[in-house]
């Protein structure tokens with residue numbers, strides 16, 4: 114079964130076409146960027162074939178999707194003979210609010226609920242809806258599924274998701290902690306347990322998804338019980354360009370000083386902050402590491418703040434879980450940056466972490482145990498694969514139709 118996985122942003126579409134045999138294979142993947150801008154870019158990477166790059170105006174999502182579908186069946190760059198070979202489409206949806214605790218097949222009701230969540234996810238859900246309606250037009254007979262970043266965290270107990278503000282803001286406007294990156298947290302926790310031969314239903318796990326966006330999750334018996342992102346993905350640890358947890362008083366003070374509108378405050382806290390804001394160098398940890406090597410102290414400080422934040426969340430989630438059996442690192446930084454993993458784990462001996470620095474230094478983009486054999490707490494790095502989760506969920510939902 115071939116499944117097209119789509120992640121539609123406001124000006125971009127990421128995609129993968131997967132052949133879901135016993136060992137799933139990526140047939141092609143790519144990216145449409147700068148939709149709606151004077152010049153767009155389309156990059157298509159078919160497996161075993163030459164890469165295709167097209168630069169041309171891409172006025173809207175329909176044009177973007179059209180480029181993708183044409184490339185998939187192109188004589189030179191294509192990987193399937195006809196669009197009939199696409200059996201289903203799986204969409205990554207950022208926000209499912211309190212409506213969705215599982216992935217679902219898309220129908221009118223699901224679309225209405227995704228639309229209702231647009232109010233609390235204005236940067237993401239409208240673009241996802243555009244993606245869904247476009248695919249309905251271009252591939253009308255193909256079933257589509259929605260896989261939500263938030264659904265894994267719907268098991269959070271009220272004490273973990275209610276904010277300390279008047280309750281009516283939760284009741285009237287849905288203001289509460291939702292959490293994100295759920296697909297990744299669930300996937301790496303399950304994969305780690307599979308590798309270790311553990312029953313996840315008996316384990317206490319802390320997963321650290323560290324990429325441009327970063328979040329930490331406490332998982333008890335396979336269920337998310339707390340997570341660091343909140344009503345929006347700006348909360349929790351500091352990130353590439355997001356500020357993470359911040360004293361609201363400080364933000365209001367800045368807004369007063371600079372006469373910021375709420376949009377400008379969103380820009381400051383989402384795009385100009387985090388390790389980028391502290392270092393003034395970059396949001397990318399590879400560039401930060403390079404700057405540190407040249408003696409840049411603010412880059413060093415940015416990395417220290419990041420690792421300190423992650424460590425604090427691990428400590429607090431160990432308290433939430435009453436102990437921890439396994440700590441998992443994933444995401445671009447968690448999978449590749451041994452310096453960050455070492456800085457985070459250094460000082461977790463009190464929890465029972467006996468970290469193996471030598472193995473850590475060699476572990477890059479692989480699934481590996483980073484703790485010593487007799488460490489009470491296991492530490493692992495696990496490669497995440499959100500597209501595979503979306504494709505797998507979509508396949509299972511489509512199979513259930515028949």
Ligand code: ADP
Nearest residue numbers: 323324325326396397398399444445446449450
């Ligand atoms: P996103 O949240 O956008 O998916 P990623 O998970 O790709 O982000 O993470 C981006 C971060 O991961 C960057 O800071 C980058 O430095 C780091 N990173 C990604 N790939 C590598 C790599 N191969 N080697 C070292 N660092 C990497």
